[in-house]
Every structure is written in structure tokens, then in C-alpha cells.
Amino acid sequence: MKFAFYPGCVSRGACPELFDSTIAVCEKLGIELDYKSMESASCTGSGILQEKNLKLGDTLNARNFALAEKSGLPLLTICSTCQGVMSQANARLLADKEYLDEINQELKAEGLEYKGTVDPKHLLWVLVEDIGIDKLKSLIVKKLEGLKLAPFYGCYIVRPSSALKFQENPKRSNSLEEIIEAVGATVVDFPGKTQCCGFPILMINQKNAVNMVANHTSTAKNEGADAMVTPCPLCHLNLDAYQPEASKTKNEPINLPIIHLPQLLGLAMGIEPEKMKLNKHIISTKAMLSEIGVSP
């Protein structure tokens, strides 16, 4: 299984642990990541550039899709926000031929054209739809029994469900829970799992953003979670890096480690925590690791 790999800005910036754990886990899963085809791809705009100029955002995404198309490989991302922004852009481009033609005019100078054949896919979806839970289970060397995990999807990988093709792909709605169970851990359900983490307004209204972190992490903790797992590096950034501020609003330490989806798989596949930079989180993962008998 080979993919044109689109790591996104954050896994190469503020969340290097996501990048490193993805590489290690994909090796075990037999997923070949082609870096070359997308090396000149730009940021999707993250939904922020789209606030300023939606068509410019769609043009950048069409350019990225054209690069993936040229490689002949399916497009893989490890960031929920990238997934959401790409899926929304793709839906607009494919719904209106005239719009796509106009945008392709912008790509002409570079000799690129988007024909409309790309279907970007997050690693989370590849795991449940292409690899399959059975194959995943066969690769597990250490069942994470006893570990209680709260899934946190965030927004961009669940809404809008039409652009993300949930109806056509029913496994998407329960994918994170399925994976948590497949690695032998227990799911801790809580209502905030598909709500906003607060990251998009962190620089705009920090109080609201931190209150969202406080609500989600403390609810999951009170429901008995040892850690929270997310497929979105932006959710991770807010829930992990701003949890100390969130603790202050609750007047008690929350201390809920936030782990990336590939880090969870890696632990079950026997990859050393240090290789996946589990020691580089703001909220320490030590207690969680000793819960499953792994020395940090």
C-alpha cells in the first residue's frame, strides 16, 4: 500500500512526535509513504486562509490535488484539519465544473491541471477501511489491557459529514473507538468527543479556548480516562499545551495525557515510547505508560 504523503504543517512543526510516530507505525503496517510527490505542496489554508479568500484556498488545494494526481498515488494525510479542509475544497471543486475550470486556469502556468480524481484520506480512515481491524489486531504484540482511553475526534474529521462522505463510508463514524478496542484498551465515551477543542480561537479568545480544553479534559478524566487519543495535531496542541492553563480554571490539576493516534498504535505494536517522542509531551505520559507496564 503506497500513498502520496501529505504530513501537513503541524507534524513538521509544533508536533514532531506525530511525524515520528507515523513513520514508525507505517513501517509496521506495511504502508509506504512517498514524500517526493507532495514535497512542493502548500498548506491547505487550514480554514483560516479561507476566511480571507475562499477561492484562493480552493486554488491551493486544487494544486495539491493536481500534484497527487500526477503521482498516480492515493493521497494520505495525518491531520484532521488538513483532511477537513481538503474534503470541503474537493466537494466545491467537483460540484461545479465551471469553477474547477476557472481554478485550473490558475494552475496552467505551472503546467498543472486537477482532473478531479483525488479522494484525500486520513490515516484513521485508512486503518479501518483499507488495512482493516483484523489485520491491525494481527500486528499487535502488546495488548493495552487496563488502559482507559477517551476518543477525541474534534471537528474537521466529522463535519460536515456530507463533504467527508460519512454516508458512503459508515465505518468513519466509529473509527477511533474501534481502534481503541482493537489495541485492547477500553473506550471512555464522553459527549465532548466530537466538539471543538478550542484551538482555532486560541490566539483570538484564549479564555474561551482554554475553557473548552478544561471542559473536555476534566469530563473525560472524571469519566475514568487515563489518557485521551486524537487524530488531530491541532486538537493535541490545545488539549496538551494549554492543559496547565485549563487546570487553573478548574482549580485542580487535570493531568490527562493527550496522545496521537499513531502513538497509540505504536505502543501496541511494541515501538519504544522514546522513538515516538512520548517523553516530549507537555502533560507527562509517565503514569499512563506505567499503567500498561512500559517504562517511559
Place this chain on the structure above:
Amino acid sequence: MGARKESILMNVNLKVKRFDPGDSEGKTWWQKYKIDIHEGSTVLDALIHVREYEDTSLALRCACRASICGSCGMKVNGNAKLVCKTRIVEVSPNGEQIIVEPMANHGVVKDLVVSLDTFFNQIKRVEPYIQADHVPEKGEYIATNESMENLLTAMNCIMCGCCVSDCTVLEVDDNFIGPAALTKAWRFVNDPRDSKRTDRLKDLNDEDGGIWDCTRCMQCVEVCPKGVAPMDRIMELRESTLTNGLTNAFGAKHANSVNKSIKHSGRIDEFRLPIESKGYFNIKGIFSLLIPGLRMLIKKQSPSPIHHKNPNQSKVKNIFKNFEENK
């Protein structure tokens, strides 16, 4: 004449959140109902059945039963819906229990009936009426069909409150104007008969709880039963404020910083973005970034202040330049 098709009954399990305003302690409780009802029924049909035949004390509100009046907004399995438009098989395909609660972010009057005070107070904040700069000499204000057509999406709003119920910002901040009222504001900002477009944009940009407080979570887009897509309207308001040169808000600075860094390097500059969003001379703002920023730098050695360009970045830069020239 063919035989009339026999109606098939199905078993429905409801779990309803109750609240009695007469209870001095203000307690809420869950009540379960098991009923048999015709196949093809809606959640509203089931609730009315409960009220008529099982428990006359259950309070709920409905009127048209055809998703036009917007009276029957409730939370079904965690998301706001018009229950008259929601078939039981959609939310309980295999006979699963259906959880019904009053809408969130509204005060509860009794059981499933909410007060609309919060909703209409938000709507009032955006001055939801046309403010023209002249009175026509005779007859009505004239607007062409074309100039009004694009307002139809927003005008489809039936004020049911579903978007307000599930807004993730209102959950933590009741000062946010909210998705329904901001959609209403968009409708007047873009109405050719209104003369206050610039003032409206300035207010929405400057006000605490204005357009920049939306998190873009798309919850309102997902739950709106009429396809209004409130968040898309909020994004268009943001675009309009930026086009009108309103760049003082943190959100505007944030958007401009992202634009600048993608144009420069092809990716987001995570080191400069927080600083540029606050403003280089905003001492208090920069100070608020200091502790979390230092924590990140020490623990994760990221994000790096060195911001590399992607290969072939000149091609991306050219796309930006074309858009800037053809503005």
C-alpha cells in the same frame, strides 16, 4: 379496489430528560417510555403518543409538524433536530434507545420546552431590520431579483434555535452573538436596500462576542434543518470585513498572518503566528504567550523560529500574486 395496506407497528424506546419548574430543588431526571407506534413515524409522533396515551404531564412544543414553523427543536441522541423532520428509523435503525433532551444553550421552561429569550436577545443585538438612507418618494423600496437571490440561503432560516443549541462557543461563552443572529446580520449586510453595511461590519468586527469568536467547528452547519449553513455566512462576514480594510481584530491579524506565511513559505509559520495575531506591540498579549510558548520550546524544542520555504514555493507565491492583482 385493492386492499388497504396494513399498517405495521414498531416498538420504540425513549429516554426523555424531564424538568419540572414547580420542583423547588430544580432537579432534572430521566424517564423511559416504551411504546408501539406506526412504522414510518417521526420522533415527534412518538412524543405526542407518549403525551396522549402514556404520560399527560410530558411537556413539548410543536405546531406545523412539517418543518416550517421551527417550534419542535430538541436534542436527539446528542444533536439538535426538528423532531417533526426526524424519522425514528433514522436515529434508531435497529430499535436502539432514543435519547431526547431539550435544546442546550437555552433556558428550560419545562421538560422539552425551552425559553426563546436567549435566542431573540441575540437576534436583537444585530439590529435585524433594514436601515435605508432614504424614503422612496412613492411606493416600496425596489431591489432587483438578482440582488436578492443570494440572500435566500439565510432567509430560509426558520429560527428554530438548533444552531444555537449546538454551538460550541455558546457553551463556554454566553456573550457570543451566536450562529443564528450572525446569519441574520449577514442577511442585512448583503441586502442592497440597507445603508449601514460598513457600520454593521465594523460592529461585528469590533464587538466582544462578534464574528471572530466562532471556532469554525461546523456544528451549526451540520444541525441546521434548512441548509442555511450559518458558519459559512460567518466566514463570508469575515471575508467582507477584511476586504473592507478592517484589520484591527485579533482574528483579522490571525488570518493575515496565515496568508503572509503561506505566501512566503508554503506553510504556516507557527512561531510568528501567535505573535502576529496578538500584534508585535501588544505587550500584554505577547506576555500571555510567554509561559505556554517557553514550555513548548523547552519541552518539545518546537516550533522552530527558523521557517524554511517549501521546494518550488515561487509557484505558490505566483498564485497569491495573481489573486492580489485581480482583486
